[in-house]
Amino acid sequence: MSRKPLVLALLWSLLFLGLNLSCGRNHFIKDKDIRERVTEDFRQRDSLLGGQLSQQFQFAEETPSQEELEALEFLYAYMPLSDIIDYSAYDHLYDVRASFQARKELPWGKLVPEREFLHFVLPQRVNNENLDGARPLFYKELKERVEGLSMREAALEVNHWCHEWVTYAPSDARTRSPLATKRNALGRCGEESTFTVAALRAVGIPARQVYTPRWAHTDDNHAWVEAWIEGKWYFLGACEPAADLNIAWFNSSVVRAMLVHTKVFGYYDGPEEVLVRTPNYTEINCIDNYITTRKAEVRVVDQEGNAVPNATIRYCIYNYSEFFPVAKLESDAEGGASLSVGYGDMLIWASKGDKMGYVLSKSDQKEPLTITLSAFEELPIAAEFSIIPPKGEPLPSTASEEAIAFNDKRLAEEDSIRKAYEATFALSDEQRATCATWGLPQKELDALFSTARANAQTLYDFLSQEGNKELAFAFLQTLGTKDLSDIKPALLREFFEQVPQGATSFELQYLYNPRIQYEELSHWQKALALFDGVPSDPQTIFDVLVQKVVVEEKQNTNGAPISPAGVLALGYSDTRSLKIAYVAALRTKGIPARINPTTRAVEYSLDKGANWHRVDFETQSITLPKKGKLDLMRHTDTTIEPKYYSHFSVARVDNTTSFPTTIYYDEEGATELSNLFAQPREVEEGNYLVVSGTRMASGTVLAHIETLKIAEKETTKHTVKIPSDPDDVSVIGSINAEATYLSVPSMEPTSIISTTGRGYFVLAILKRGTEPTNHALKDLERVQAQLNAWGRPFLLLFSNESEYNGYKAEEFPALPNLLSYGIDANGAIEKMVREAVNSTSKDLPLVVVADSFGRVVFVRQGYTISLGEQILSILPKL
Numbered sequence: 001m002s003r004k005p006l007v008l009a010l011l012w013s014l015l016f017l018g019l020n021l022s023c024g025r026n027h028f029i030k031d032k033d034i035r036e037r038v039t040e041d042f043r044q045r046d047s048l049l050g051g052q053l054s055q056q057f058q059f060a061e062e063t064p065s066q067e068e069l070e071a072l073e074f075l076y077a078y079m080p081l082s083d084i085i086d087y088s089a090y091d092h093l094y095d096v097r098a099s100f101q102a103r104k105e106l107p108w109g110k111l112v113p114e115r116e117f118l119h120f121v122l123p124q125r126v127n128n129e130n131l132d133g134a135r136p137l138f139y140k141e142l143k144e145r146v147e148g149l150s151m152r153e154a155a156l157e158v159n160h161w162c163h164e165w166v167t168y169a170p171s172d173a174r175t176r177s178p179l180a181t182k183r184n185a186l187g188r189c190g191e192e193s194t195f196t197v198a199a200l201r202a203v204g205i206p207a208r209q210v211y212t213p214r215w216a217h218t219d220d221n222h223a224w225v226e227a228w229i230e231g232k233w234y235f236l237g238a239c240e241p242a243a244d245l246n247i248a249w250f251n252s253s254v255v256r257a258m259l260v261h262t263k264v265f266g267y268y269d270g271p272e273e274v275l276v277r278t279p280n281y282t283e284i285n286c287i288d289n290y291i292t293t294r295k296a297e298v299r300v301v302d303q304e305g306n307a308v309p310n311a312t313i314r315y316c317i318y319n320y321s322e323f324f325p326v327a328k329l330e331s332d333a334e335g336g337a338s339l340s341v342g343y344g345d346m347l348i349w350a351s352k353g354d355k356m357g358y359v360l361s362k363s364d365q366k367e368p369l370t371i372t373l374s375a376f377e378e379l380p381i382a383a384e385f386s387i388i389p390p391k392g393e394p395l396p397s398t399a400s401e402e403a404i405a406f407n408d409k410r411l412a413e414e415d416s417i418r419k420a421y422e423a424t425f426a427l428s429d430e431q432r433a434t435c436a437t438w439g440l441p442q443k444e445l446d447a448l449f450s451t452a453r454a455n456a457q458t459l460y461d462f463l464s465q466e467g468n469k470e471l472a473f474a475f476l477q478t479l480g481t482k483d484l485s486d487i488k489p490a491l492l493r494e495f496f497e498q499v500p501q502g503a504t505s506f507e508l509q510y511l512y513n514p515r516i517q518y519e520e521l522s523h524w525q526k527a528l529a530l531f532d533g534v535p536s537d538p539q540t541i542f543d544v545l546v547q548k549v550v551v552e553e554k555q556n557t558n559g560a561p562i563s564p565a566g567v568l569a570l571g572y573s574d575t576r577s578l579k580i581a582y583v584a585a586l587r588t589k590g591i592p593a594r595i596n597p598t599t600r601a602v603e604y605s606l607d608k609g610a611n612w613h614r615v616d617f618e619t620q621s622i623t624l625p626k627k628g629k630l631d632l633m634r635h636t637d638t639t640i641e642p643k644y645y646s647h648f649s650v651a652r653v654d655n656t657t658s659f660p661t662t663i664y665y666d667e668e669g670a671t672e673l674s675n676l677f678a679q680p681r682e683v684e685e686g687n688y689l690v691v692s693g694t695r696m697a698s699g700t701v702l703a704h705i706e707t708l709k710i711a712e713k714e715t716t717k718h719t720v721k722i723p724s725d726p727d728d729v730s731v732i733g734s735i736n737a738e739a740t741y742l743s744v745p746s747m748e749p750t751s752i753i754s755t756t757g758r759g760y761f762v763l764a765i766l767k768r769g770t771e772p773t774n775h776a777l778k779d780l781e782r783v784q785a786q787l788n789a790w791g792r793p794f795l796l797l798f799s800n801e802s803e804y805n806g807y808k809a810e811e812f813p814a815l816p817n818l819l820s821y822g823i824d825a826n827g828a829i830e831k832m833v834r835e836a837v838n839s840t841s842k843d844l845p846l847v848v849v850a851d852s853f854g855r856v857v858f859v860r861q862g863y864t865i866s867l868g869e870q871i872l873s874i875l876p877k878l
Contacts, residue, residue: 028070030114035070037267042077045279048552049572056084064093071096071122078266079125080280081556081573085566086522087131095124098136102204105143108151108230109204115270116228120206123265126194127209128559130520132177138202146203152245155205155227155234159241162196164414165421166239168771171482174518180486183454185422189771192238193223200227210235210262210286213326214319216344216389217256217699219646219865221319224248226262226286233289240770241414243399243407249772252841252862255392256699258317258342259326260286263558273340275327278557285327285340291392293340296361297368300335300350307335308373311352314659315339318387318701321649322662322691323347336368344390351658360385376653376687379707384723387693387701394841412806415769425453431460438469448476452484459484462492468501475499478508483515491521498525506609510592516583517576517595519561524584527565536589538604538613539622545582546620549573575617582615598664599652599684601625618656629680629715632690634673638722639876644671646869648692648720652684660689673720685712692720695870696728728877733836735854739829741797741822744804752829755795755820758852760878762794762871765830767844768807772863776845781814783868790875793818799827849874 029035046053053076064072075092076084083092099122103109112121124131142161146154169186178198181187187195193209200207206228214221226233229245237248254260261275261283268282275283287293300311309332314325329337331350341361348371349358355373399407427435427449435445440463449456459476466472475496479487495514503512514521534544549571556562556574564584567573573581579595579602586593586604593604596612603612614625630650634642642648644665651660663683670676688710693703702723710716743750752763766773780787780794787794794816798804804823824830833848834840836856843862849871850856858874860867 026066028067029074029118034114034118038070038074038077041267041279042073045077045555049555049570052570052572053084057089059089059093061090064096067100068093068096071099074118074266075123078280079123080558080560081552081570082560082562082566082577083125083131085570086563091131091133092124094133095135096122098139098202099204101136102139102143102202106146106154106204108154111151111230112204112206112228115268116206119264119266119268119270120208120228121201121204124198124201125265125558125560126197127175127190127263129175129191129194130177130180130560132179134178134182134198135202137179138199142199142203151205152229152234154203155200155229155236155245156241158199158203158205159196159225159236159239160410160414162192162199162239163241163411164417166192166195167415167418167769168192168239168774172480172518174480174482174520176482176486184485185418186453187239189223189238192240193225196225196236196238200225205229208262208264210260212254212257212260214317214324215253215256215863216258216317216319216342216346217253218695218863219320220863222250222253222863224250226289233286235289241407241411243403244397246395247397247399249770249843250863251397252394252843254290255395256342256344256390257287257290258344258346258390259315259339260290261327262286275329275339279554280557287340287342290395291342291390294343294363294365295338296341296346296348296365297336297338298331298348298350298359298361298371299368300331300337300352300357300371300373302355302373307331307333308350308352309333309335311335311350311373312657312659313337313371314349314351315341316347316349318347318693318703320645321647321693322651323349323660325349325659338368342390343392345385345387347385347387349659354655354658356653356658360387363388363390376658376707380705382704382706384705385701385703387703389699389701394843397842411769412802415806422453425456427456427460434464435460438463440469440473444477445473448473448484451481455485455487458487458489458492461489462496466496471499471501471503472496474505475508475512478505478513478515480515483521487514487521491523494523495525504608507592510594510605510609511587511590513587516580517561519577519580520563522563522565524564524581525588528568528581528585528588530568531585531589534589536591538586538591538615541585541589541591542582542615542620542622545578545585549578549581551575551578579615579617597666600661600664626685626712627682628685628710628712630677630683630688630710631680631715631717632673632677633717633719635719635721637724638720639724640722640873642673642692642720642722643869644673644676646671646866647694647722648673648690650683651689651691653687653689655686660691680715683710685710690718690720692722694723694725694728694873696725726877728874732856732859733838735832735836735848735850735856737850737852737854739832741795741829742825744821744823747801747823750822752795753852755822756793756852760792760849760851760857762792762847762849763797763829763833764794764845764847765797765799765824765833766803766807768798768803770844772843773845775863775865776847776860776867777812777815779865779867779869780816780871781812781868783872784814784816786872787816787868788818790872791818793820795820795822797822797824797829799824799830849878 165182171188176191178195181191181195197207197209210226211223225238226235234245263281263283272284300308311331313329315327316323316325331337343363345362350371357371357373359369359371452459499512552572562577564581567581583593602615605612649662651662654661688708690706693701695701704723737753738751740749740751837859847860848856849858
């Protein structure tokens with residue numbers, strides 16, 4: 001959807017007078033109390049925003065019905081600022097009408113209660129994606145497909161439609177819109193779930209995106225979908241259709257989760273535990289839908305033992321070698337706070353002002369724990385924890401073997417449909433021949449078009465029309481992978497028109513680049529006319545911006561930034577959107593600027609990147625940050641090469657929040673300690689935590705925290721300690737190494753031991769094309785060199801010939817050299833391994849390290865992160 005000017009035609013007073021005088025007739029919101037609360041919330045918000053809501057809420061060409069106006073009033077009362085200014089009232093009206101149409105025309109429409117319709121059908125927004133008008137289009141595509149089905153069958157069928165269009169692929173933090181995800185046929189879990197929720201809501205089925213911010217038993221996170229079916233919430237893997245609801249690859253993972261939450265549009269008063277309310281959403285805890293929970297209660301006190309009210313309390317899970325806050329609460333008048341969590345351990349950090357403290361909440365906690373706030377200097381210099389994740393039996397499957405087999409057949413058909421569509425992305429032979437005449441590096445050019453997917457034609461047209469193809473190609477290379485796949489032709493041309501001949505790579509990156517952070521790309525370069533007469537001085541530009549724009553942090557809390565042009569047009573903004581607008585303004589005035597990817601701070605440079613000046617929006621000051629150096633070294637007792645995110649991280653205690661914020665180094669770069677800190681690295685002066693840990697085969701983490709200070713112009717040396725347990729590798733079970741499988745391509749029965757020989761080997765049973773299997777194989781590729789040096793064989797098995805034939809070996813070109821494939825006829829080896837390791841789960845992949853005597857010393861099952869590194873970590877002890 002594009003921004004459109006809003007024309008004043010329908011008087012605001014007429015809207016409300018008309019609503020109020022027509023009491024009891026044709027109300028969309030039947031509950032009088034809810035209706036009055038919505039109206040009051042709208043009025044208060046309109047007053048807070050200086051009448052901006054009523055200014056935007058205008059229609060020139062048609063008069064909506066009273067029901068439509070009430071629905072719009074509900075949306076405008078709670079929608080983030082980005083949706084108020086970056087989309088017209090007509091955009092929202094058309095979505096309301098599509099929602100009403102689905103409710104009227106589909107049989108379950110009358111079954112959906114008002115509360116569920118208001119919060120889980122009507123809102124177009126799911127997460128922080130761009131709103132794109134997908135609802136009426138999705139309804140048109142899906143209506144005939146779900147007609148005649150029950151509500152439950154329709155939910156399953158919608159997910160099959162989603163799988164026809166989209167499959168999993170990791171990507172950056174920007175969430176694509178539903179139509180962009182569909183067009184490119186790929187999405188990470190957050191995009192797949194946004195897409196699936198949008199599709200379910202389009203046919204009137206209440207749906208929500210739920211999310212475990214971090215797993216407790218392995219690194220990473222996951223988002224999926226819950227659908228409301230005839231009075232109950234069910235879960236499903238987004239774009240991963242199963243034979244029934246409540247079946248997904250994460251059935252065994254979710255029972256080990258500590259928290260599952262969702263952000264519900266508006267003021268929601270449902271049965272779930274409320275984590276936080278903002279003017280935009282109600283964040284609720286959905287963990288009780290999956291497991292039995294416990295209460296993690298704390299009481300915050302000062303050093304005299306007095307209760308500390310209004311302290312910020314963060315519940316943190318160890319993940320990627322940091323303590324990641326999955327929930328943030330505020331202490332009550334007695335200093336207390338409580339959260340329902342899984343039966344695992346977690347660190348709880350409390351802070352207020354410049355005081356802080358933490359405590360480890362164990363799964364057997366019965367009474368509230370006390371957190372005493374103190375200065376950073378009074379925190380323990382070092383602390384060690386054993387953090388045990390929840391345990392639990394996988395959620396049961398309700399599907400029959402016949403239903404599963406039928407579903408697998410459908411999945412294969414849907415893969416074929418999607419792959420046929422993806423085949424249309426490629427350029428024609430004639431176009432490829434034209435590309436070869438451009439004098440550009442062919443390998444990099446091919447990679448560019450491959451990355452662009454459905455947008456390859458846009459990039460081809462752009463390059464073919466530009467005279468200086470080297471400059472145009474260099475400009476495209478500054479864009480992110482996702483930008484290449486969805487940037488619009490007009491926007492691409494608008495920004496490139498400003499690039500002078502001879503522009504340097506530095507200027508392309510920080511002066512002419514349309515990408516600033518993870519916002520939706522927009523036409524800001526020509527839209528910031530406010531700064532036309534403003535001197536090219538960062539301080540003056542900053543002053544003009546903060547005078548023009550009022551910061552209302554709580555009015556745009558869902559994570560979707562307001563466009564730079566929207567910030568200026570509305571005159572209200574959250575800080576993040578204001579930062580993006582400031583960087584945009586600096587670039588339009590010829591000043592290179594960025595949001596630092598490591599510290600997330602706004603910076604500009606006047607000397608081609610030699611020095612970056614920081615702009616502090618809290619203090620409204622511009623400074624050159626004071627810096628020292630950090631020299632990290634490996635502890636002599638550490639036998640592995642520690643990697644950032646895998647084994648350790650560094651966090652600076654923020655002066656504003658008194659909470660440690662991890663320094664983010666490039667995940668795609670060299671993360672080994674010996675490379676990352678080959679030379680002492682510059683960091684800002686201040687207080688720091690070095691967090692390190694080792695995740696055991698069970699998921700338990702041995703964690704270590706140390707405090708340190710960085711002083712200006714000084715080098716601080718620190719040794720990173722990686723905790724270990726000499727008893728962490730033990731014999732888990734025993735298998736028969738003489739068991740046979742069908743070798744490919746011969747299809748001859750072959751024993752495991754005849755393939756692997758004597759000694760240790762890795763055996764994996766896979767399910768091709770699934771996110772957990774793809775993750776596992778990619779993780780092995782990342783440590784190919786080390787696994788090749790180990791020199792032991794890998795045997796990868798599939799459940800049947802069809803599964804193997806559907807596997808694309810070319811997608812995993814860097815697997816270890818000693819690699820064999822086979823088919824586990826009748827699932828005999830899988831059954832044997834599960835029995836050996838006492839697993840009742842059917843999740844795949846199932847990966848074990850065993851020896852020719854059949855002794856299993858390592859097992860991983862289902863979704864896991866850093867599989868290759870976990871295998872490497874046990875090798876010195878075999």
